[in-house]
Amino acid sequence: MKTAVIVFPGSNCDRDAEVALRAATGQDPAMVWHKDGTIPEGTDLVMVPGGFSYGDYLRCGAVAANSPVISQLRAHAERGGYILGVCNGFQILCETGLLPGALIRNAGLEFVCRPEVLKIESTNTAFTNAYSGGEITIPIAHHDGNYVADEDTLNTLESEGRVAFRYVDNPNGSARDIAGVISENGRVLGMMPHPERAIGDHEGGTDGRGMFESLLSAA
Amino acid sequence: MTDTSAIITAMQAEQDETSASEHGINAEEWDRLISRLGRKPNLVELGIYSVMWSEHCSYKSSRRHLSKFPTKNKHVIQGPGENAGVIDIGDGQAAIFKMESHNHPSYIEPYQGAATGVGGILRDVFTMGARPIALVNALRFGDPSHPKTRSLVAGVVAGIGGYGNCVGVPTVAGETEFHSGYNGNILVNAMAVGLADQDKIFYARGATPGNPIFYVGSKTGRDGIHGATMASAEFSEGDEDNRPTVQVGDPFTEKLLIEACLELMATDAIQAIQDMGAAGLTSSSVEMADSGGENGEGIGVEMDLDKVPQRETGMSAYEIMLSESQERMLMVLYSDKIELAKQIFEKYDLDAEVIGMTTDSGRMVLKQFGETVCDIPVAPLAEDAPNYDRPWVEPKKRAPLDMESIPEPEDYGEVLLKLMSCPDMASKRWIWEQYDRHVMGDTIDSSQSQGNAAIVRIHGTNKALAITSDCTPRYVAADPYEGGKQIVAEAYRNLSAVGAKPIAITDNLNFGNPEKPETMGYIVKAIEGMAEACGTLDFPVVSGNVSLYNETDGIAIPPTPVVGGVGLIEDLDKVATLKGAQPGDALILIGETKGHLGASLYAREILGLDGDDAGPPPPVDLETEKKNADFVRELVERGLVNAVHDVSDGGIACAATEIALASGTGVIFDPSVNDKLNTTAWLFGEDSGRTLLAVAGDKTAEYVVMASEAGVDLEIVGQCNKAAAKDLIILGTYGSLRLSDLRSAHEDWLPTYMSKMD
Numbered sequence: 001m002k003t004a005v006i007v008f009p010g011s012n013c014d015r016d017a018e019v020a021l022r023a024a025t026g027q028d029p030a031m032v033w034h035k036d037g038t039i040p041e042g043t044d045l046v047m048v049p050g051g052f053s054y055g056d057y058l059r060c061g062a063v064a065a066n067s068p069v070i071s072q073l074r075a076h077a078e079r080g081g082y083i084l085g086v087c088n089g090f091q092i093l094c095e096t097g098l099l100p101g102a103l104i105r106n107a108g109l110e111f112v113c114r115p116e117v118l119k120i121e122s123t124n125t126a127f128t129n130a131y132s133g134g135e136i137t138i139p140i141a142h143h144d145g146n147y148v149a150d151e152d153t154l155n156t157l158e159s160e161g162r163v164a165f166r167y168v169d170n171p172n173g174s175a176r177d178i179a180g181v182i183s184e185n186g187r188v189l190g191m192m193p194h195p196e197r198a199i200g201d202h203e204g205g206t207d208g209r210g211m212f213e214s215l216l217s218a219a
Numbered sequence: 220m221t222d223t224s225a226i227i228t229a230m231q232a233e234q235d236e237t238s239a240s241e242h243g244i245n246a247e248e249w250d251r252l253i254s255r256l257g258r259k260p261n262l263v264e265l266g267i268y269s270v271m272w273s274e275h276c277s278y279k280s281s282r283r284h285l286s287k288f289p290t291k292n293k294h295v296i297q298g299p300g301e302n303a304g305v306i307d308i309g310d311g312q313a314a315i316f317k318m319e320s321h322n323h324p325s326y327i328e329p330y331q332g333a334a335t336g337v338g339g340i341l342r343d344v345f346t347m348g349a350r351p352i353a354l355v356n357a358l359r360f361g362d363p364s365h366p367k368t369r370s371l372v373a374g375v376v377a378g379i380g381g382y383g384n385c386v387g388v389p390t391v392a393g394e395t396e397f398h399s400g401y402n403g404n405i406l407v408n409a410m411a412v413g414l415a416d417q418d419k420i421f422y423a424r425g426a427t428p429g430n431p432i433f434y435v436g437s438k439t440g441r442d443g444i445h446g447a448t449m450a451s452a453e454f455s456e457g458d459e460d461n462r463p464t465v466q467v468g469d470p471f472t473e474k475l476l477i478e479a480c481l482e483l484m485a486t487d488a489i490q491a492i493q494d495m496g497a498a499g500l501t502s503s504s505v506e507m508a509d510s511g512g513e514n515g516e517g518i519g520v521e522m523d524l525d526k527v528p529q530r531e532t533g534m535s536a537y538e539i540m541l542s543e544s545q546e547r548m549l550m551v552l553y554s555d556k557i558e559l560a561k562q563i564f565e566k567y568d569l570d571a572e573v574i575g576m577t578t579d580s581g582r583m584v585l586k587q588f589g590e591t592v593c594d595i596p597v598a599p600l601a602e603d604a605p606n607y608d609r610p611w612v613e614p615k616k617r618a619p620l621d622m623e624s625i626p627e628p629e630d631y632g633e634v635l636l637k638l639m640s641c642p643d644m645a646s647k648r649w650i651w652e653q654y655d656r657h658v659m660g661d662t663i664d665s666s667q668s669q670g671n672a673a674i675v676r677i678h679g680t681n682k683a684l685a686i687t688s689d690c691t692p693r694y695v696a697a698d699p700y701e702g703g704k705q706i707v708a709e710a711y712r713n714l715s716a717v718g719a720k721p722i723a724i725t726d727n728l729n730f731g732n733p734e735k736p737e738t739m740g741y742i743v744k745a746i747e748g749m750a751e752a753c754g755t756l757d758f759p760v761v762s763g764n765v766s767l768y769n770e771t772d773g774i775a776i777p778p779t780p781v782v783g784g785v786g787l788i789e790d791l792d793k794v795a796t797l798k799g800a801q802p803g804d805a806l807i808l809i810g811e812t813k814g815h816l817g818a819s820l821y822a823r824e825i826l827g828l829d830g831d832d833a834g835p836p837p838p839v840d841l842e843t844e845k846k847n848a849d850f851v852r853e854l855v856e857r858g859l860v861n862a863v864h865d866v867s868d869g870g871i872a873c874a875a876t877e878i879a880l881a882s883g884t885g886v887i888f889d890p891s892v893n894d895k896l897n898t899t900a901w902l903f904g905e906d907s908g909r910t911l912l913a914v915a916g917d918k919t920a921e922y923v924v925m926a927s928e929a930g931v932d933l934e935i936v937g938q939c940n941k942a943a944a945k946d947l948i949i950l951g952t953y954g955s956l957r958l959s960d961l962r963s964a965h966e967d968w969l970p971t972y973m974s975k976m977d
Contacts, residue, residue, distance in 0.1 A: 009567060010471050012387020016660040035566070050658075052385040055471025111380050111653045114667075141384070141655040197657045201676070201791075203665055204657050 001219040003029040003045045006073065007037075008064045013050035013086065013196065020196035021047065024212035034069040039076055044219040046076055050087030050141075050194060060103060060144045061091030070096055082126060082219060083188040084211075087142055090180070090190035099181055099190045100157070101149030106142070107173025113141040115205065116193055117168040118179050122161050125182055126218035127189045127211055136207035138193035140171060145192040147174035147181075157181055164189055221533040223588040230536050230592040234265045242269035248605055255599035263536045263585065263593040268600065270498035270541060271505055274767050277604040280733035281765045284743055287750040288760040294722045295761055301422055302343045302494065303413075304761025306722050308787050312677065313417045314684055315349035318357075318410035318727040318783040320766035324465040325407040329374025333407050334382040334468040335545050340411040341386060342494035345477050346548065348421040348484050349413025352659060353675045354383045354390040356409045357688045357727070357781045358650075361402035363642050363972055368397070371405055372650075373973065378468075379409070380653040385470035386477070390654035391665040391673035392686055397642040400692075403771025408727040408764075410783040412686055414677060419484060423503075424510035426491035426551035428518050428579040432504070433557070435564055435571045436476050436547040439500070440530035442466045443543025472546040475567040480548065483563050488556035495547040500527070501540045503549040508583060509601035511551075517597055521584040522575030524592075536585055536592040551577055611739035617697055620817040620834030625826060627899055631872075632954040634825055634903070636964050638869045639876055641824045645968035663791060664717070668881055670797035671713035671865055674788065683788040685719030691867070692777040694836035697818040699741045699778055703748025704839040705907055709867060710784030711756045715848035716863045716910050718794040718855035719786030721756070726763035726782045731775025733767045741778040742767075749780060755841035758784070795855045800862035800882035800913035802945060806875060806937040807922060808866070810847045810909030812893060813837075814900025820868045821903040837907045844908045850931045851910045854922070859914055866909035871936060872902040874911045876948055876961060878939075882913070885944055885958050888937030889951030898953060913939055 003021045007014045014031065021029040029047070030040045039046060053064035064070075077083055077098055085093040093099040106112060115137050123133050149157070154175055157163050165179040172192070180191030198208030239249045242265055252268050253259060260268060270276055278285065290298035296313055297305035303317035321336025341351050356379055361368045372395075383390045388411070443466035483489060491511065493503040504520050511518035524539050534542075552560055557573060564571035578584075583600075585593035628634050638644055651666035661676035663683055672687035689709045695702030707724065714721040726749070731738040753759050769776040788794055816822055817834030828834075854860050862882055866874045871888060879886045890898040914922060919935055926933035940947060949955040 010385070010474055012385075012474065012658055016658065019660055033566075051387060052471060052474070055385065055469070057471065110377070111384055111655075113384075113655050113657065114652050139657050141657060143384075194657070197660055201663070202657070202660060203662045203667060 001025050001044045001216055002040065002042050003047065004032050004039050004043045005029050005047045005049055006032050006034060006069055008034045008053035008067060010053045010055055011049050011051035013194065016196045017047045017049040020199050020212060023199055024216055032069060034067045037069060039072045043076065043081065045082040045084060045215055046073060048083065048085040048089030048092050050089055053088055053092065061088060061095040064092045065095035077188060080185060080187055082215060085190040086194055086196060087192055090192055091144065093188065093190040098188050099183055100153045101147055101181065103144050104146045104148055105144050106146050111143040112171050114139065116140045116171055118165040118193060119168055121163045121166060125164060126186060127164060127214050129217060130213035131210040135168060137205055138195055138198050138208055139204040140193045142192055145172040145174065147178045149175060165191060226535045227588055227590045227592065230263050230587065231261045233259045234262055235259065239265060242266065243273060244269055248272060251605065256595060263540060264595050266537050266541050267501050267593065270501055271600040272604050275497055276502055278765055279605040279607050280609050280767060281742065282606050283608060284746045287746055289750065289753045290759050290761065292757050292759050295759060296417065298759065298761045299763060302346045304723060304725055305347065305420060306761060306785065307417065311417050313415050313420060314412060314785055315344050315347050315415055316410065316412040316725055316783065316785055317343050317762040318408055318725040318781065319343065319764040320727050320729060321407045321409065322404060322729065322766050322769055325375055326405050328465040329371050330378040330381065331465050331467050333375040333378030335466045336407050336409045337379055337382040338468045338470065338473050338545050339496050340409045341388065341473060342496065344411040344413035345480055346421065346492050346494045347415065348419045349415040350481060351388045351411050351413045352661065353412040353673065353686055354388050354409065355686055355688050355783060356390065356393040357690065358393065358395045359401045359406040359779060360397050361405065362399035363397050365399065365402045369973060375407055376650050376653055382468055382470045384655040386474045387658045389656050389658050389662050391656055391662055391675055392688060393651065393666060394688055395647050395650055398777060400777040403774065404769040404776045406729050406776065406779055408781050410688060410725060412684060412785060421484060421489055421492045423491055423493040423506050424515055426507050426511040426518060426577050427513060428577050430490055430551050430554055430577045431557055431573045432520060432522060432575040432577060433550045433552045433560060433571065434527060434574045435550065435569055437469060437472050437544055438528040438530040438570055439539055439542045440544045441534065441538055441542060444538060444541045466543045466545050468545050475569055476546055476548065479564050479567040479569055483560055486559060488552055488560050489550050490553055491551040493549050495549055497543065499541065499543045500549065505583065505597060505600045507549065507551060508597045511577065517581055519578035519580035519582045519597060520575060521578050524585055524587045526572050526574040528570040528572055536587040609733050609739045610736045611743050612736045614699055614740050614744060617831050617835045620822060622816060622900065627897065628825065630954060631898065631902060631950050632956045635872050635876060636956060636961060638820060638824055638873055639961055640964035640968045642968065643820065644869060644873060646966045647969060648966060649969040649973055664796045668796050668798045669877065671716045671863065672719065674717060674794060676791060681791045683791050685714045685717050685786040685788055687713040688781060688783045689713065690779055690781040692779045693818050693823065695745055695778040695780060697833065697836045699744035700748035701836050701838055703745040703780060704752040704841065705836065706780060706782050707749050707752035707756065707758060708839050708841065708844045708907060709865065710782050711758055711844065712848045712865045712910060714784050714786035715852040716865055717796060718852055719788045721758050721784060721786040723759050723761045724782045724784045726760055726780060727766065729766045729769055729776060729779040729781065731768065731770045738775055745778055745780050752841055756845055793856045793858060795860040795863040797862055797864055797878060797881040800878050800884055800939045802884050802939050802941040803916045804861055804913040804939040805916045805919045805935055806886060806888060806939065807912050807914055807919060808871065808909060808934045808936045809851055809912065809931055811906065811932040812896065812901060812904060812909065812934065813906045814896040814904040815906045816900055816904050819903060819905045837905050839907045847908050847910065847931055850926065850929045851912065854912065860912050862913040864911050866911055867905060870903040870905055871911065875937060878911065878913055879948055879958060880962055880965060885940035885947040886937055887940055887944065887949035890953060891951050892934065892936055902950065
């Protein structure tokens with residue numbers, strides 16, 4: 001599996017993503033600088049990492065969604081390529097319209113970093129097929145993780161099986177406890193929790209490995 | 220249009236003693252200034268002298284005492300005097316770290332004060348070529364019932380999180396305490412730890428004449444002018460009006476600055492580098508000039524202030540030189556690398572300009588609008604700054620706490636519950652859940668497990684750094700010498716407990732007004748106690764910061780010398796933390812229990828004694844500390860320890876309870892194992908040099924033999940409960956408590972407190 005990580009000014013989980021992808025695939029991902037970088041031809045998975053792109057100024061992900069690299073990301077999505085957006089990456093994917101909905105300030109108004117139990121809603125996705133269902137624990141760390149969308153969108157997401165994960169104990173006020181959603185074609189996942197911080201040898205545990213194993217078998 | 224001639228006239232105007240006094244320069248210092256300069260200074264020059272000779276920049280009250288600290292061991296690459304301390308951690312790598320205070324600004328404007336404290340300490344570390352890998356903070360607030368405390372806690376915590384989270388450096392450890400002594404002066408001490416290759420370490424020293432001075436980062440604005448001077452004076456009611464002297468942080472720019480600087484540092488472009496912290500462009504340029512030259516003989520600098528990127532129009536030379544705008548760095552580049560450097564900063568959309576040249580004149584020459592607005596010798600600003608031997612008196616020894624006159628409590632369980640939920644002991648989850656502890660992917664153990672020290676992997680290896688911050692102001696107030704020893708010993712013990720070899724410390728000495736002999740006595744004796752411990756434990760000071768004048772309306776804070784300790788873990792498979800105790804494990808105590816309750820948490824929280832009546836702190840035998848800590852480390856390295864906790868605040872009872880809470884297993888410990896001490900003293904006494912371990916229950920006989928061979932005291936004090944008792948904390952025959960009740964009391968205090976409305 002060929003992978004790439006987009007790096008925006010203010011991204012800070014780009015190295016975490018790089019380490020996780022290297023561990024999963026045995027190969028270095030291409031690190032793509034937003035301004036003049038290129039997503040290499042033949043890339044299977046693009047990861048949009050967490051952080052504070054452009055300092056979260058204006059609105060989380062809003063400036064990054066208008067960065068030069070985004071046209072390449074859209075082209076990758078249109079080709080049916082896989083995209084995984086984590087935390088700020090999820091916010092950026094919502095701002096680009098590649099995923100529906102938006103992420104607003106946590107209901108409790110404070111930044112929150114803690115291990116969070118997630119319910120896997122479906123193991124029949126490219127991102128979750130290696131899991132046997134049930135619950136996993138993945139760390140979260142965000143200030144704006146409160147997922148919102150209109151009722152029709154939420155109903156569609158649920159009826160089409162596009163809610164990938166739900167929080168067991170909702171930490172941020174997300175609608176219907178949604179922690180991650182998948183695109184219509186099943187190739188783009190955005191989620192607030194950080195699977196790349198849960199690949200072992202870390203306080204975050206090991207439950208994130210399944211996601212990378214899933215992608216490995218899907219791609 | 221800016222009236223440049225009016226600005227120049229104001230800048231060049233000759234100043235007098237009254238003006239100097241307004242700048243915090245006293246009569247004696249004014250005479251010194253005139254004698255060094257050979258004339259009266261103009262406004263720009265006076266401003267520069269005033270900040271460089273401020274307590275904050277010159278350490279004029281503490282310098283002669285700080286020299287008592289041991290600053291070397293076989294690991295130390297750079298001790299005090301540079302931006303941060305540097306230690307050898309093997310494999311060609313170095314850890315670079317420092318702690319610094321942002322007390323005054325955080326009281327006036329808690330969010331920005333704390334945020335820029337984090338930003339400043341990060342710059343100290345990456346200035347030297349290190350990628351920051353961990354943040355730690357030591358916080359002290361006023362009494363919870365004080366009307367300002369809640370909003371200060373909320374603001375400071377949000378500020379620390381807001382900056383560290385955005386920059387993407389994990390905040391992995393810290394301490395937070397409350398005491399009425401901090402009502403008017405909170406303490407915000409931030410520590411950063413970074414990682415560098417030993418052949419890529421950069422210093423402020425070493426610039427040679429004829430090279431370009433390069434300014435990078437944010438533009439200069441009018442914020443923070445005279446921050447260093449503010450940090451060098453007492454507060455009085457109404458000083459919130461000083462808000463304009465608090466800087467505003469931009470962690471996004473800091474993140475870009477880190478990446479850009481590290482990218483430039485990978486080339487051979489930089490000759491010397493200094494961040495612009497307190498006293499901004501003034502102190503950064505003076506320090507590089509003063510320590511410049513091939514042999515550190517000093518060089519000169521000439522800068523054209525019109526070239527300094529400016530955020531506002533019409534700024535005067537005085538404002539430009541004294542601004543403490545954040546996220547700025549000053550470098551001396553090799554002449555042929557200017558274009559390379561500009562390209563890198565252009566990539567990150569950061570300002571970068573050549574603003575002057577180094578010279579061989581030994582003078583600082585500044586020009587604005589084509590006119591010279593400053594021309595003064597560099598040396599008197601730095602190495603020849605005032606250096607006072609302030610008068611001091613030795614603090615009085617306290618009479619021992621008379622336990623005979625104090626009745627035993629009726630319900631020991633109730634006492635334990637009260638201690639575990641008192642503000643200092645209560646869980647700080649509400650705070651550390653607002654900090655990203657996991658970014659960078661190398662956090663092995665953090666505040667999340669509430670253990671003795673954070674463990675952060677050295678990226679790409681199976682080695683790690685252990686990091687702790689410690690201070691027990693109760694002890695220092697009771698006896699600064701013994702209290703000073705205890706702080707360093709506790710850091711040594713905490714690092715050893717997780718399996719790390721302690722290497723060195725940074726310190727942050729927070730005290731009141733040094734011009735008062737009583738306060739100065741605490742400063743001197745605490746430093747001497749700390750220095751003795753550093754010497755015996757081979758645990759030198761490699762960097763630090765002194766914060767004095769922490770007084771409001773004449774009332775000083777409790778003496779609070781904080782240390783940040785760093786240790787090395789060679790093999791991550793051989794560590795121990797607070798969590799991991801198993802049902803059936805034995806609880807063994809390393810170190811002797813004498814039942815010392817003087818200046819203890821018990822004395823303060825249960826007996827209500829918080830002054831001379833509380834008695835002296837536990838004495839510290841440094842040789843025993845070392846022997847005990849080394850023994851604990853050996854057990855951890857041999858993989859024999861399931862959980863570990865040092866015994867400090869609240870004694871054995873609180874240490875055992877914390878193991879139980881973290882491991883989710885009840886414990887029984889029995890005061891009757893010791894027939895020489897009364898129950899209270901055994902349960903809650905705070906004798907130094909002790910560590911509690913949970914180990915496999917069937918191996919205790921072996922450990923007794925090992926301890927005896929090592930000449931270390933070992934006592935089996937209890938065990939981790941099985942089956943039905945798994946949810947109980949049992950105090951021998953003296954009562955029991957449900958673990959869940961203890962957990963609620965311990966966890967609920969802070970969130971409940973923070974959710975109240977004033």
